[in-house]
Amino acid sequence: MNKLRWAMDGGFWDLDRSTPRTLEGxxxxxxxxPLPLGVSRGTRLxxxxxxxxxxxxxxxxxIPSYCASSHGFSLQRVLALPFTQNWFATLLAQFNLQKFVSSFKKNGALQSSRLENIRKHLEDKSLYALGFCSELLLSPCDTLLLSLDFYGDDNNKKPRKKAIFHHKFPNHDLNVEAVWPGLYIDKAGNYWDVPFSMAIDLASLSSDSGASYHFCMHHSAGQPMQLGGDETVEVPATLLPGISLKSAFSLKKNIEIWRSNAQKLKMVQPFDIFLSNPHISASGVIGAAVMACFGDNSVRPQVVHESQQFEGLCLRAPAVKSTLLVDAFSSVSFTAQHGNFQRLLLDLTRFHARLDFPSGSKFLSGAARLAQDFCNSQQPTMETVQAICPKATVSFQQQIAGPFSFRVDSGVEIDWKNKDWHMCVDDPVFAIEYALHVLGSAKxxxxYSPKHREFMVELRFFET
Structure with a gap:
C-alpha cells in the first residue's frame, strides 16, 4: 500500500508501494x-x-504478513551475516503458514503417523521463499544494494533480482535502479510483472517551502504480464516497452495558521517528537511537468467522447512511436493537530486533508465548459463536473493509550454513477501504530487494506 505519510508526496511522484506480495515488501x-513522474522513492529501511x-x-x-491474492498468511525471519562495518548482508526466509495448515488438515487423516505427516509437509518447497540482500556502503555518500529472491510456489517461479545505486549530492539525490522482473500495482489492485525495468532518478532535496525539481529517465523491456486477477484487463500503456524522459519543476509554500504556546509536561518525553506540537497549518504546491516517450509506451488510449478531451500540450508522432506531453499540476493540503502526545490517554488527535489537481489543463478546460453551460442556462454534463473535481485524500490519527494510536488513510471520491453524486471512500488503509519514543521519531x-486484502508490519522513521 501507499506509505502512510502526512506529507504531500503521493500526488505527483510515483512512489514505491508497500505490499507483502514480494519478499522485499x-x-x-x-x-x-496524464504525466507519470518516475520513480521517486520514499525514505525507508x-x-x-x-x-x-x-x-x-x-x-x-x-514477522507476520498476509496477501489474499498470493501466499495467504506467512511468517518471515532474517539471518544477519556479519561481514564488515560497511557491508550489511542478510538472508530472509518466508514460511507459508496458511498453506501448511490447510494442507495438513486436508491430508493429515490419511497418514498413520502425525510426525511423519508433518515432516513430509515441511519438505514441500512451495511453502518457502528465500531472499538474499547485500547493502554495501561504498563511501559516506554512496550506497549499493543487491538483492535476489527465490520463490517456491507456482505463482512466482522466476527469481526477482534488483540492483540500486544511491548517491547523495549536497542538494540532490541520485538513484540508479534496475529490476527484473519489476512488480507494478495499478489503481484497481492488479499486479503486473515487467520483465526488465531500469531508471535513473535525480531529485532536489525536499524542503518545507521553495522550489524543487525532478528528472527521471525510465526504460522498460518485455511484455508485461498480469499476476492473477482478471485476464481481460488491458495492460497499462505506461508499462509497455520503451523509454521515457520526465521532468518537473514545482514551488511549495507552507503557511502556519496557529501553533500552541502552552508548556509541555516537564521531564516527560513525547512519544514522537514530530507529533508533539498542537498546530493548524496549510500548504500549497504548483508546478509544471514535461514527459517524452519513445516506443510502445507512447501509445495512449483513444478518447471515447470529445467532452472527455482535457489534455495539456500533446504532440504525437505515430510513425516513430513518440509522444510529448506538457501540463501543469497543483495541490492544496490542510493539517490540524490537538495534543502533545505525552500523556497516556487521548493526547493526540490529528487530521490531514489533501486536494490534488494532477492536470491543470483538464481543470481549466472543465471550468471553461462549466462557465459556458451556466451562461447558456444549460445543465453541466457529468464529464464537465468530473473534470474540475480534484483527487481528495484524508488521514485521521487518534492516540489510544500510551504509544499506541489508530490511523486511517483513504481517498474520497464521488459516485458518478449515482444521480445524487454520493461521496464514497476509495482504497482505505487502517493501521495501528506503536511509537518508539526512545528513538525520537520512529514507529x-x-x-491492513480491505481493497487489496493485504496485511503487513513495517518500521517507519521520521514520518510527519
Missing part, C-alpha cells in the same frame, strides 16, 4: 495519467533491515 505504483530491527530490539522472532506500523 514493495512494488511500484503504475505511473498515473530495506525490508531485511526492518525485520532485523524487530528481532533484535522488539523481541519478535517472526512500528501494522496496517
Amino acid at each position: 514493495e512494488g511500484r505504483a503504475v505511473p498515473g495519467e 530495506s525490508r531485511p533491515k526492518q525485520i532485523d530491527f524487530f528481532q533484535r530490539f522488539m523481541f519478535a522472532p517472526f 512500528a506500523v501494522a496496517w
Whole structure:
C-alpha cells in the first residue's frame, strides 16, 4: 500500500508501494495519467533491515504478513551475516503458514503417523521463499544494494533480482535502479510483472517551502504480464516497452495558521517528537511537468467522447512511436493537530486533508465548459463536473493509550454513477501504530487494506 505519510508526496511522484506480495515488501505504483513522474522513492529501511530491527530490539522472532491474492498468511525471519562495518548482508526466509495448515488438515487423516505427516509437509518447497540482500556502503555518500529472491510456489517461479545505486549530492539525490522482473500495482489492485525495468532518478532535496525539481529517465523491456486477477484487463500503456524522459519543476509554500504556546509536561518525553506540537497549518504546491516517450509506451488510449478531451500540450508522432506531453499540476493540503502526545490517554488527535489537481489543463478546460453551460442556462454534463473535481485524500490519527494510536488513510471520491453524486471512500488503509519514543521519531506500523486484502508490519522513521 501507499506509505502512510502526512506529507504531500503521493500526488505527483510515483512512489514505491508497500505490499507483502514480494519478499522485499514493495512494488511500484503504475505511473498515473496524464504525466507519470518516475520513480521517486520514499525514505525507508530495506525490508531485511526492518525485520532485523524487530528481532533484535522488539523481541519478535517472526514477522507476520498476509496477501489474499498470493501466499495467504506467512511468517518471515532474517539471518544477519556479519561481514564488515560497511557491508550489511542478510538472508530472509518466508514460511507459508496458511498453506501448511490447510494442507495438513486436508491430508493429515490419511497418514498413520502425525510426525511423519508433518515432516513430509515441511519438505514441500512451495511453502518457502528465500531472499538474499547485500547493502554495501561504498563511501559516506554512496550506497549499493543487491538483492535476489527465490520463490517456491507456482505463482512466482522466476527469481526477482534488483540492483540500486544511491548517491547523495549536497542538494540532490541520485538513484540508479534496475529490476527484473519489476512488480507494478495499478489503481484497481492488479499486479503486473515487467520483465526488465531500469531508471535513473535525480531529485532536489525536499524542503518545507521553495522550489524543487525532478528528472527521471525510465526504460522498460518485455511484455508485461498480469499476476492473477482478471485476464481481460488491458495492460497499462505506461508499462509497455520503451523509454521515457520526465521532468518537473514545482514551488511549495507552507503557511502556519496557529501553533500552541502552552508548556509541555516537564521531564516527560513525547512519544514522537514530530507529533508533539498542537498546530493548524496549510500548504500549497504548483508546478509544471514535461514527459517524452519513445516506443510502445507512447501509445495512449483513444478518447471515447470529445467532452472527455482535457489534455495539456500533446504532440504525437505515430510513425516513430513518440509522444510529448506538457501540463501543469497543483495541490492544496490542510493539517490540524490537538495534543502533545505525552500523556497516556487521548493526547493526540490529528487530521490531514489533501486536494490534488494532477492536470491543470483538464481543470481549466472543465471550468471553461462549466462557465459556458451556466451562461447558456444549460445543465453541466457529468464529464464537465468530473473534470474540475480534484483527487481528495484524508488521514485521521487518534492516540489510544500510551504509544499506541489508530490511523486511517483513504481517498474520497464521488459516485458518478449515482444521480445524487454520493461521496464514497476509495482504497482505505487502517493501521495501528506503536511509537518508539526512545528513538525520537520512529514507529512500528501494522496496517491492513480491505481493497487489496493485504496485511503487513513495517518500521517507519521520521514520518510527519
